[in-house]
Amino acid sequence: MTSAHLPAGDAPSAPIPSRTQFVLEAIKHRILAGQLPPGTPLVETDLAGFFGVSKTPVREALKTLAGTGLVVMSQYKGATVREVDADMAREVYDVRLLLEPEALRRSVRRGAPLEVAAAALERAAAAPDAAERSLANRDFHRALYADCGNPLLTRTLDGLRDQAALVSTVAWAADPSWATEAAEHADILRLARQGAADAAAGALHDHIESFVRRAVRATGASGRVAGETSGQDVGQASGQGSGRGVEGALA
Numbered sequence: 001m002t003s004a005h006l007p008a009g010d011a012p013s014a015p016i017p018s019r020t021q022f023v024l025e026a027i028k029h030r031i032l033a034g035q036l037p038p039g040t041p042l043v044e045t046d047l048a049g050f051f052g053v054s055k056t057p058v059r060e061a062l063k064t065l066a067g068t069g070l071v072v073m074s075q076y077k078g079a080t081v082r083e084v085d086a087d088m089a090r091e092v093y094d095v096r097l098l099l100e101p102e103a104l105r106r107s108v109r110r111g112a113p114l115e116v117a118a119a120a121l122e123r124a125a126a127a128p129d130a131a132e133r134s135l136a137n138r139d140f141h142r143a144l145y146a147d148c149g150n151p152l153l154t155r156t157l158d159g160l161r162d163q164a165a166l167v168s169t170v171a172w173a174a175d176p177s178w179a180t181e182a183a184e185h186a187d188i189l190r191l192a193r194q195g196a197a198d199a200a201a202g203a204l205h206d207h208i209e210s211f212v213r214r215a216v217r218a219t220g221a222s223g224r225v226a227g228e229t230s231g232q233d234v235g236q237a238s239g240q241g242s243g244r245g246v247e248g249a250l251a
Contacts, residue, residue: 019053024061026051028162031070031081032169033131042071042079069163082163084170086216092163093212095156100208101201103145103153104188108197112147117189125182130172134165140185144192144204167215174218181211 027047030036047058062079065071072082082088117140124136138161145157172178184207191200 019051020057020060020064023047023051023053023057024064027061027065028070029131031065031131032134032165033129034169034173036081038081038083038166038170040081041077042081044079065162068159068161070166082166084167084219086219088163089167089171089212089215089219092160092167093208093215096160096164097205097208097212099153099157100141100145101205103148103150103157104192104204105197105201106148106150107145108192108195108200110147110149111195114143114189114193116146117143117192121182121185121189124178124185130169133178134168134172137168137181137185138162138165144188167219168211171211171215171218175214177211177214181207184210 027036027042036042042062044055044058044062048055051058062071062073066073066079070082071079073079120136120140120143124133124140127133127136141164142158142161146154148154184203188200188203188207191203
């Protein structure tokens with residue numbers, strides 16, 4: 001274990017649900033920051049030791065992350081950070097492309113308040129790293145559709161949020177395009193605030209469509225996450241050869 005290992009005395013004293021949430025958010029942040037790259041094994045014992053908790057909150061956190069699509073659970077390999085490839089990017093963004101513009105159109109027509117979306121844009125502009133930018137970006141998009149008036153539509157789009165954020169993180173690492181997307185976000189928000197429902201929905205459609213093209217390019221060259229070493233074995237991915245396993249990434 002690295003020097004960053006938390007001694008037992010520093011373990012949180014909060015109830016287990018709070019510990020689970022703490023571990024969940026910490027792992028999610030590191031995944032979206034690229035510190036735990038796609039394919040990285042997530043060993044319960046290592047994570048519990050690092051965070052100074054028992055394996056129970058770690059196990060529950062990993063189950064939740066698997067449910068949102070950031071982590072894959074395997075009976076034989078255990079938990080790993082989900083791989084990102086062109087097919088995954090297309091699947092996630094195809095659903096968004098079909099549903100999110102219509103949800104925004106309905107939100108605008110209902111006169112939904114957009115202060116949360118504006119605040120998310122400000123947070124994204126001031127974000128210190130890719131993870132915080134990705135989370136702010138996610139909050140911006142949710143604020144556009146949250147008041148669409150259809151709870152099922154909202155829940156469906158909510159279910160894609162973490163996977164979309166993971167794709168964004170990988171795409172930005174290969175092709176930093178945040179300045180372009182920030183300008184597009186500002187234009188979408190301007191149109192929505194003006195009450196131009198169809199124009200705002202059209203701008204959002206174009207925004208998602210252009211991003212997915214970049215994401216597919218970033219992830220599609222080898223069918224795996226951009227920048228991943230081909231032929232990398234499990235030992236290297238877990239840090240035995242590279243020093244970048246879960247301990248190295250969390251340090």
